[in-house]
Amino acid sequence: MVAELRxxxxxxxxxxxTMLLSVAGVLAAVLVLVSSALVVVGIGRYAVPPAVWLLRKVADAARALVRMAGVDVRRPYGPETSAIGLLKARSTWRDIGWAFIDPVIGTWATALAIAMPLFGVYGAVVQPFVWRANERAGGINSFGPIHVTSTVTALAAIPVGLAMIAAGLYIGPPLLTLRASWSADLLGPSRTTALEERVETLVETRADSAGAQAAELRRIERDLHDGAQARLVALGMSLSNAERLFEEDPEAARNLVIAAREASSRALDQLRDLVRGVHPPVLADRGLADAIRALALDSLLEVEVRSDLPGRPSLPVESAVYFAANELLANTAKHARSATTVAISLHYTNGVLRCVVTDDGPGGADPMNGTGLRGIESRLAIFDGTVEVDSPVSGPTRVQLEVPCAIRSV
Structure with a gap:
């Protein structure tokens, strides 16, 4: 409520x-065009980079305002720095297009958001005190439909002015959001650039996925070789020895059979643990929410799990989010030693599965330090998923996982 009122x-x-940035954008765009025209005489080689830099700074400020209006927009710039490279970049010409087109299609929205409250302030606060002086000077005293010629009409303008202020403040944010949605189409990457970035991301995530799968296969092979396989070999040797001792020393043979049975039980436990690490049975049987609740029961921390999922996503998505949540719980227990409680929430809206993990630790988590969060990013990137980390130094730490997917009802 307070944030909405603010x-x-x-x-x-x-x-x-926004209107001032529109003016600055036009001036910066004109500077870029003039600088680009000077390339033919050589001066533009030195004038274009700072001119484009200025235009991008103005566009970045506009993007910040767009995000404040609740509209997401990405910065579309590449690594180009030379004059020719900057002039060839699509983003430069899209910024110039934004600078000239955005004021044309959006000025009315920002003008209304400014004019209505100001006009209301004039009628409610200024008009009652200046109408006499204005009348003596030969001016016209009118406020909307009210012609102010007396104290009564001046006072009648006050509620109308207050209503104008309220109406202006009410429609202001929606108007700014509407303009922000138009601006985002010009300030963000073009469809071609977005497709190119998507292809690059797919290539990277495919390589990461192949590497992760190879590492997982090596882990499974190592666990089988060092664990269950070794126990089964020892089991076979014990049964062979027992077979030889059945006639000579039945008691020793009996002890070997008992030991072999215990070894087979331990080997079976190891195989179950291995299968649980590949795809936990509780995840396959009961779904993502209950699987994470099972993780919460095994955690040393107090973990609260809330879910309103209307169904189940595909098994690969479930597995990715499950192991990501498992990694986050492990990170909290390992690094946030003063954390005592963790809250995990699962939601599905607009085709996106969201898993939010919040702990009351000291904060300061950095995705660039360590491999845990980077591993989660790689795991989710295969599904176009994202990881957002909000971890101020004083805490708390909030990690939001988002994965676009379909949900099938159960």
């Missing part, structure tokens, strides 16, 4: 800043 109160300020 957004409405500051909407006129944001609208004013």
């Amino acid at each position: 957004a409405r109160v500051f909407a006129p300020v944001r609208a004013l800043v």
Whole structure:
């Protein structure tokens, strides 16, 4: 409620800043065009990079305002730095297009967000005190439909002005969001650039997936070789010895058979643990929410799990989110030693599965340090999933996993 009220109160300020950025964008775009024209005489080689830098700074400020309006927009720039490279980049010309087109199609929205509250302030606060002086000077005293010629009509303008202020603050944020949605189409990457980035991401995630699968196969092979296989070999040797001792020393043979039975039980436990590490039975049988609740029961921390999933995603997605949550719980227990409680929530909205893990630890988690969070990012990137980490130094730490997927009802 407080955040919504703050957004409405500051909407006129944001609208004013948006209009000022529009002016700055036009000036920066004109500077880029002039600099590009000077390339033919050589001067532009030195003038284009700073001009484009200035335009990008203005566009970045506009993107920040777009995000404040609740519209997501990505920064589309590449590594180019030379004058020719900058002029060949699609992003440069899209920024120029934004600078000239956005004021044309969006100025009315920001103008309304500014003008209605200001006009209301004039009618409710200024008009009752200046109408006499204005009348003596020969001016016209009118506020909307009210012609102010007396104290009564001046006071009648006050509620109308307050209504204008309320209406302006009410429609301000939606108007800014509408303009932000138009601006995001121009300030974000083009469809071609987005497809190219998507192809690059697929190539990287395919390589990461292949490497992860190879490492997982090596782990399974090592666990089988060092664990269950070794126990089964020892089991076979014990049964061979027991077979030779049946006639000579039945008691010793009996002890060997008992030991072999215990060894077979331990080998079976190891195989179950191995299968549980590949795909936990509780995940296959009961779904993602109950599988994470099982993790919570095994954790040394107090873990609360909330879920409103309407069904089950595909098994690969379930497995990826399950092991990601498992990794996050392990990271919390290992690194956030002062953490005592963890909250895990599972939601599905607009075709996106969200898993949010929050702990009350000291914070300061950095995805660039260690391999845990980077491994989670690689695991989810295969499904176009994302990982967002919010971990201020004073805590708490909040990690949000998002995976686009379909949910099948159960």
